[in-house]
Amino acid sequence: MSDQGDRHLRDATGDAAPAPDQADVMIRLRGVRKEYADGTVAVEALDLDVRRGELVALVGPSGCGKSTILRMVNRLIEPSGGSIEVDGTDVIHADGPTMRRGIGYVIQSGGLFPHRTVRDNVSTVPRLVGWDKQRTRTRVDELLGLVGLDAERHGPRYPHELSGGQRQRVGVARALAVDPPVLLMDEPFGAVDPLVRDRLQIEFRRLQQRLGTTVLLVTHDIDEAVRIADRVAVLSVGGHLEQFDAPAVVLGAPASDFVADFVGADRGLRRLAVTPIRDEDLVHPPVVQVGDSTDEVLRLLEASDLDYAVVLDGDDLRGWVSQDGLRRGATVGEVRRRFDETVDVRDSLKTGFSEIVQHDAGWLPVLDGDRYLGVLTPESVHTALRRLLPDRVDGELPRVENLAV
Numbered sequence: 533m534s535d536q537g538d539r540h541l542r543d544a545t546g547d548a549a550p551a552p553d554q555a556d557v558m559i560r561l562r563g564v565r566k567e568y569a570d571g572t573v574a575v576e577a578l579d580l581d582v583r584r585g586e587l588v589a590l591v592g593p594s595g596c597g598k599s600t601i602l603r604m605v606n607r608l609i610e611p612s613g614g615s616i617e618v619d620g621t622d623v624i625h626a627d628g629p630t631m632r633r634g635i636g637y638v639i640q641s642g643g644l645f646p647h648r649t650v651r652d653n654v655s656t657v658p659r660l661v662g663w664d665k666q667r668t669r670t671r672v673d674e675l676l677g678l679v680g681l682d683a684e685r686h687g688p689r690y691p692h693e694l695s696g697g698q699r700q701r702v703g704v705a706r707a708l709a710v711d712p713p714v715l716l717m718d719e720p721f722g723a724v725d726p727l728v729r730d731r732l733q734i735e736f737r738r739l740q741q742r743l744g745t746t747v748l749l750v751t752h753d754i755d756e757a758v759r760i761a762d763r764v765a766v767l768s769v770g771g772h773l774e775q776f777d778a779p780a781v782v783l784g785a786p787a788s789d790f791v792a793d794f795v796g797a798d799r800g801l802r803r804l805a806v807t808p809i810r811d812e813d814l815v816h817p818p819v820v821q822v823g824d825s826t827d828e829v830l831r832l833l834e835a836s837d838l839d840y841a842v843v844l845d846g847d848d849l850r851g852w853v854s855q856d857g858l859r860r861g862a863t864v865g866e867v868r869r870r871f872d873e874t875v876d877v878r879d880s881l882k883t884g885f886s887e888i889v890q891h892d893a894g895w896l897p898v899l900d901g902d903r904y905l906g907v908l909t910p911e912s913v914h915t916a917l918r919r920l921l922p923d924r925v926d927g928e929l930p931r932v933e934n935l936a937v
Contacts, residue, residue, distance in 0.1 A: 557617075558584045558714060558746040559605060564614035566600050566771075574600045575771030577614070584713075587740055587747040589757035589764050592794065597771035598750040602716050605748065606635045619713055633657055636707030636715035636745075640723040643703060644691040650676070650702050651687035657709045675705040678739065697728040704736065708745070715740075717749040721756065733760050754795050758783060758806050766791050779806040784917070803917055804882035809875070813916040814898055814906030817842055822850050822865035826858040842897065842904065843868045849897055849904045874899050875908065881916055884908045 559582035566575040575597040582588045590598045603609040605616060607628045616623040623631060637643075644653050651672055658668040673683040679701040691699055700720060707715055720736075721729045737760045740747055751757050757764045758779035765776045768790055775787035783799040783806065786792035795802070818832050818841040829841055839855040843864055851868035859867055872891045875884045877900045888896050888910060895907040 556583050557581045558586070558619055559748060560615075560617040561601075561605075562615045564601070564604060564616060564771075565612045566597070566604060566609065567612045573770055575604075575611075578771050578773060580765065580773065580776070582746060582748055584746055585744045586762045587737070587749065587760060589749045589751055589761035590767060591751055591754055591757045591764060592767035592774075593769065594752075596767040596769050598767060599718050601767075601771060602718055602748060602750050605714075606632050606637060606716055608632075633661055633710070634712055634714075636709075636712040638700075638703045638707045638715065638717045638720045640719050644699060644706070646691050648690070649687065650681075650689050650691070650694070651683070653691070653702055654706045654709055656706060661710060663710075671709060672705075675708055676702075678708075679705045680735065681705070695728075696724040697732055700724060700732060704739075708743070711743075713746060715745050715747045717747060719750060719752065722752070729756075736760070755802065755805075758795075758802055766794060800917070801882075804885055804913070805880050807881045807916055809877050809879060809881060809884060809898060809908065810916065811877075811905065813881075813908065813912045815895065815909050815912055816906045817895075819844055819904075820853070820864050821845065822863070822868065824864045826853075826860055826862050826864065826867060829853060829864060830855065830858055830860075842907070844904055847903050849874065849899065849902075871897055876900070877905055881908075881913050885910070885913050888913075 559580070561578050561580040564575060564578045564580075565573070567573045578597075578601065580588075580601075590601060592598055600609055604611045605618065605623065607623060607626075611624060618631075618635065621631075644650075645656075648656075651669075654672045654675055655668045658671060663671070672687070676683040676686060681698065681701055686694070686698065686702075691702070694702065700723070703720070707717075721732050724732065733756060749757075749761065761779060763777060764779050764782050766774045766782060766787075768774050774794075775782055775791045777787075780803055782791065783795055783803040786795060786799070792799070817838050818829075818836050820829050820832065820841045820843055822843055822845045833839060833841060833855045841853055842849070843851045843853055849871070850865070851870045853864055853868050857867055857869065872893070873887045874897045875887055877898050884896055884898070885908075887893070888908070895909045897907050898905045
């Protein structure tokens with residue numbers, strides 16, 4: 533797995549989705565409550581649906597019940613009321629230890645057994661469910677490779693011999709050992725440094741999409757939540773669900789003052805990182821070929837509102853020419869200029885806009901591999917951000933209702 537920087541990892545359309553059918557729901561909470569013996573109500577009455585294959589992030593201030601909710605799903609904490617179903621099974625009345633073996637669970641630093649090797653840590657659940665030695669070893673080797681660790685090199689090591697990022701990878705591998713349909717993650721990347729955390733987030737998201745695992749993740753970091761989650765559940769004290777929506781909608785149209793304050797005044801900038809580049813966001817200036825004469829290009833530009841053209845060789849990008857830089861009697865290939873930077877269509881608007889600002893450019897070519905698609909401009913970035921917002925009413929953003937709750 534490789535570090536792809538800020539590459540957008542999902543299709544954050546922000547479109548309102550219909551409430552899922554029962555068959556589409558992997559985790560369903562209805563009226564879930566947790567009250568402790570001293571009368572403290574950690575979670576009052578929570579309804580929440582997590583779809584199959586979806587990554588949902590729970591965010592909110594300290595004391596809002598995020599971790600309590602997570603631990604009630606696998607009954608490390610017993611709920612005081614309500615119902616919890618995982619893949620259609622009533623969790624509350626199931627045998628706890630047996631049920632937990634079918635649910636992956638990851639905490640900070642992986643929660644590894646310090647006295648056991650990496651290989652033994654990852655093989656914990658397969659051994660509990662009765663796998664034989666050969667099947668277990670094959671699975672451990674596969675999983676370590678899946679999370680980017682060499683089984684021969686890292687398998688015999690102990691947790692204290694690993695970096696923080698490596699320990700977290702082992703924790704993920706252990707949680708996925710018997711291919712659970714559900715993975716619960718409590719601040720999984722909080723104990724590693726920012727650079728490693730960014731890389732782990734990207735790599736984990738790609739792994740989750742590849743495996744189709746349903747993930748419920750707790751984080752205090754709103755940037756992490758909007759970067760990797762399909763939907764974000766913003767909670768206030770008492771486990772009250774303030775908003776449950778796609779990251780772009782939570783950032784662009786907070787459902788309440790509480791949500792707006794929590795996601796921060798710079799939420800507009802955060803939206804750039806969760807908004808993909810789309811073909812409809814691109815500008816299409818005149819296109820010329822390297823062998824064209826400058827006389828032809830001048831005629832083309834005079835008929836255009838723009839004073840520049842993109843230079844291609846077939847479908848491949850070769851540079852650009854401006855009206856001022858054209859020399860009569862020459863070919864385009866002789867006077868073209870090269871681009872300082874390009875952006876891939878799979879990148880986020882944040883990546884594209886950052887390149888525009890860094891190079892003081894009015895426009896930036898967008899490619900699909902080597903194929904030229906169009907150009908991104910500051911104006912088209914603004915248009916793309918508006919595309920993901922609900923319709924405005926009298927110039928104001930309407931309240932966005934919670935989805936599937």
